[in-house]
Amino acid sequence: MADTQSPSFLVAGGAVEERDDLKAIIQKKSGKVAAASPWEWDPASSIASARHEFGEHGGVNMSIEASATFTVMESETMRRMFTGELGPERDFFIYSRHFNPTVLNLGRLMAALEGTEAAYCTASGMAAISSVLMQLCCSGGHIVASSVLYGGSHALLTHFLPEACNITTTMVDIGDVSAVKNAIVEGKTKVLYFEAISNPTLTVANIPELSRVAHEKGVKVVVDNTFAPMVLSPARLGADVVVHSITKFISGAADIVSGAVCGPAWFVNSMMDLHHGALMLLGPTMNPKVAFELCERVQHLGLRMKEHGARALAFAGRLKKLGLRVIYPGLEDHPQHQLLKSMANKEYGYGGLLCLDMETEEKANRFMNILQNYAQFGFIAVSLGYYETLMSCSGSSTSSELSSEEKSVAGISPGLVRMSVGYVGTLEQRWSQLEKAVGHLKEHGLLLKN
Numbered sequence: 001m002a003d004t005q006s007p008s009f010l011v012a013g014g015a016v017e018e019r020d021d022l023k024a025i026i027q028k029k030s031g032k033v034a035a036a037s038p039w040e041w042d043p044a045s046s047i048a049s050a051r052h053e054f055g056e057h058g059g060v061n062m063s064i065e066a067s068a069t070f071t072v073m074e075s076e077t078m079r080r081m082f083t084g085e086l087g088p089e090r091d092f093f094i095y096s097r098h099f100n101p102t103v104l105n106l107g108r109l110m111a112a113l114e115g116t117e118a119a120y121c122t123a124s125g126m127a128a129i130s131s132v133l134m135q136l137c138c139s140g141g142h143i144v145a146s147s148v149l150y151g152g153s154h155a156l157l158t159h160f161l162p163e164a165c166n167i168t169t170t171m172v173d174i175g176d177v178s179a180v181k182n183a184i185v186e187g188k189t190k191v192l193y194f195e196a197i198s199n200p201t202l203t204v205a206n207i208p209e210l211s212r213v214a215h216e217k218g219v220k221v222v223v224d225n226t227f228a229p230m231v232l233s234p235a236r237l238g239a240d241v242v243v244h245s246i247t248k249f250i251s252g253a254a255d256i257v258s259g260a261v262c263g264p265a266w267f268v269n270s271m272m273d274l275h276h277g278a279l280m281l282l283g284p285t286m287n288p289k290v291a292f293e294l295c296e297r298v299q300h301l302g303l304r305m306k307e308h309g310a311r312a313l314a315f316a317g318r319l320k321k322l323g324l325r326v327i328y329p330g331l332e333d334h335p336q337h338q339l340l341k342s343m344a345n346k347e348y349g350y351g352g353l354l355c356l357d358m359e360t361e362e363k364a365n366r367f368m369n370i371l372q373n374y375a376q377f378g379f380i381a382v383s384l385g386y387y388e389t390l391m392s393c394s395g396s397s398t399s400s401e402l403s404s405e406e407k408s409v410a411g412i413s414p415g416l417v418r419m420s421v422g423y424v425g426t427l428e429q430r431w432s433q434l435e436k437a438v439g440h441l442k443e444h445g446l447l448l449k450n
Helices: 043-049 075-082 101-114 125-136 151-165 177-183 207-216 265-271 278-282 288-298 301-321 337-343 361-374 404-410 427-443
Strands: 017-021 024-029 032-036 118-122 142-146 168-172 189-195 220-224 241-245 259-263 353-357 390-393 416-420
Touching: 043 101, 043 301, 101 118, 101 259, 101 288, 118 125, 118 265, 125 151, 125 189, 125 220, 125 241, 125 259, 125 265, 125 278, 142 151, 151 168, 151 189, 168 177, 177 207, 189 207, 207 220, 259 265, 265 278, 301 353, 301 427, 361 390, 361 416, 361 427
Parallel strands: 142 168, 142 189, 189 220, 220 241
Antiparallel strands: 017 024, 024 032, 118 259, 241 259, 353 416, 390 416
């Protein structure tokens, strides 16, 4: 897409990070150049180094720019803004569907989190995903995507885009690199799309290898990192664009719906182009008041992710010993445990989600009822990343958009319980509640052997 009318974007922390290869980067800060392995890079340090925006009157927190439109001192300035000569990098703003100062600041933090040049935020995670795909693909275009995806993403790729936009998708096993390579149609395939850790099966994608295969064919790599903020940094492992549902772990309070697009500055700018930009023209605009709330939460995301991960790892190990069928990438018997360990940022664990395979939907529902209503452990609810534990039977909820055959191909058992592990209360307090529920299962002969 052309971006001749898009103003240049302010990059994360006022510094551009250029990836030399997958094992080294050059950081340009304060005139110093330092090489670092992506496995030594710390997203929390990156966030702390990002530009801090103070309030209008010197407040430690930034002011909220709630205006829909912005004034100029001279009428000639307006023309220069619309031609792209003047833009947000020089504090010139047109209209909040384009760039808004408060949302822009959240974008800087998201870019720092993911180690990308730029980012901008949207009204939902699906807005981020759909806008990115429609920016990269036009009518007649082709996408290769993982067969295991969030139900909404799956429906977008298999129903909405082919029906409304003439954009088709081939679903593949993302763990089979040869299948991915064979599915790419040179000259037609524009995007390889997958989740860093899949929803709900917790399959870990080999981001460096998949990125290598896609780039050899001239295909852009888009990765949904909703399940693993702080844990994985897909752009530093080869991905071109990273999308998020900020609603989940990044927000952390289940009170805000929002999303983000993180990537090169040229791409984020192109999405705001006045003639061709998907974000500008489709208008999934984030409210600046929401952006302000989220800016306050990104700063302690690292602490929260560490605790989510520590609790999930502890519960997964103990539940496995009690005889449940547990899926968690932090367990050594998980098929991609070593892969995740090799890619993950240090000290953030293996993520805050685990799955329990209860075999049938009936048994899954009974177990969740026991957990919530008998043991007072967690809430039966969709979504994830909340400070309390949330659980749902994926096949009949967030993956219900998939047909029975598609669920079977994706490895989604009818009784798969997805559990987003919270961190309130002490670990032992919550474990005693969880153990109580498992004991109740055993008493009634409902426990499956792993």
